Amino acid sequence: MNHLKLWTVAISLSCAAALHAQSTAGTQIDPTPHKIRFINVEKGVKLEVIDWGGSGRPLILLPGLGDTAHVFDKLAVKLTPTHHVYGITTRGFGASDAPSPVTANYSADRLGDDVVTVIDALKLEHPVLAGHSLAGEELSSVATRHPEKIAALIYIDAGYPYALYDKAHGDLVLDAIEMRNKLEQLHPGTLPSDRKQLDELLTMTRQLEQVLQQRKDDLSTTSLPHPINNPISVAMLDxxxxYTQIHLPVLAIFNIPHSPDHLRTMENQVKAFETQVPQAKIIRIPNSNHYVFQANEADVLRDMNAFIGSL
Structure with missing residues (x-):
């Protein structure tokens, strides 16, 4: 098995619970009143930006992996009475440009930079960012590196390890990526030369062993996830x-999953937000699914409006 396939499998094991729904859900073209423009975010890369109009504080909606901003069509128009609503289709999907599928073109901070560039191009003053699923990493990237650009964050079933690393429990993908990067720096003549370096590697090894064992235990009671083979998706996940701390106002909405291992992951993430982002407001929505903003639209609208109104 080659390097790319190894990482596709590892990432799939950890992320499939939150991401598989997006590979099976179609994205319909938005039939609502809106304007579309394309904004250059770097040389040769333009992103589709939807403007649904409205009045009030600017609100930017960011879709999850594989979706376009049109996935928010019904939600967006119901937010326009109190907010000026925009959507950004992530590079690599829909009408946005798709640079080559290498990690540098789709890293979390690269995607965060795209959002900041759009904010600047539209001359928006402290918008609220709301993201679904993997878009949680874009929210955290912008909040961590450019907090002065935005007012608050709304994680719509998006508060998983890619958005906030759980320091208490670790994460298979993030720990494995960090270990891989550390090991790739080791060459003859550059092996660890002091105890501190060795201690760091040993700590990382033990953490990775722990999360791998947890994953093995989970696989004894749950079916194998569907592999994620799309090269752009793999580059993005890789x-x-x-991100371990966020200092802006945060609303984190979680769908309560049905399987015990996924429920444990969700509750661990809730605890991570409570501990590492103590100002976060946490909402759990039962009897829903990963597309909670569609399945429980009224609940999500109520919670978003109340949160933004409190800023």
């Missing part, structure tokens, strides 16, 4: 980064 570009995840550890």
């Amino acid at each position: 570009g995840q980064k550890k």
Whole structure:
């Protein structure tokens, strides 16, 4: 098995619970009143930006892996009475340009930079960012590196390890990516030369062993996830980064999953937000699914409007 396939399998094991729904859900073209423009975010890369109009504080909606901003068509128009609503289709999908599928073109911070460039191009003053699923990493990237650009964050079933690394429990993908990067730096003549370096590697090894064992235990009671083979999706997932603190106002909406292992992951993430982002407001929505903003639209609208109204 080659290097890319190894990482596709490892990432699939950890992320499939949150991401498989997106590979099976179609994205319909938005029939609602809106304007579309294309904004250059770097040389040769333009992103589709939807403007649904509205009045009030600007609100930017970011779709999850494989979706376009049109996935928010019904939600967006119901937010326009109190917000000026925009959507950004992530590079690599829909009408946005798709640079070559290498990690540098799709890393978490590269995607975050795209959002900042759009904010600047539209001359928006402190918008609220709301993201679904993997878009949580874009929210955390912008909040961590450019907090002065935005007012608040709304994670719509998007508060998983790619958005906030759980320091208490670790994460298979993020720990494995970090270990891989550390090991790739080791060459003859550059092996660890002091105890501190060795201690760091040993700590990382033990953490990775722990999460691998947990994954093995989970696989004894759950079916194998569907592999994620799309090269752009693989590059994006391989570009995840550890974000551990966020200092802006946060609303984190979680769908309560049905399987015990996924429920444990969700509750661990809730605890991570409570511990590492103590100002976060946490909402759990039962009897829903990963597309909670569609399955429980009224609940999500109520919680978003109340949160933004409190800023």
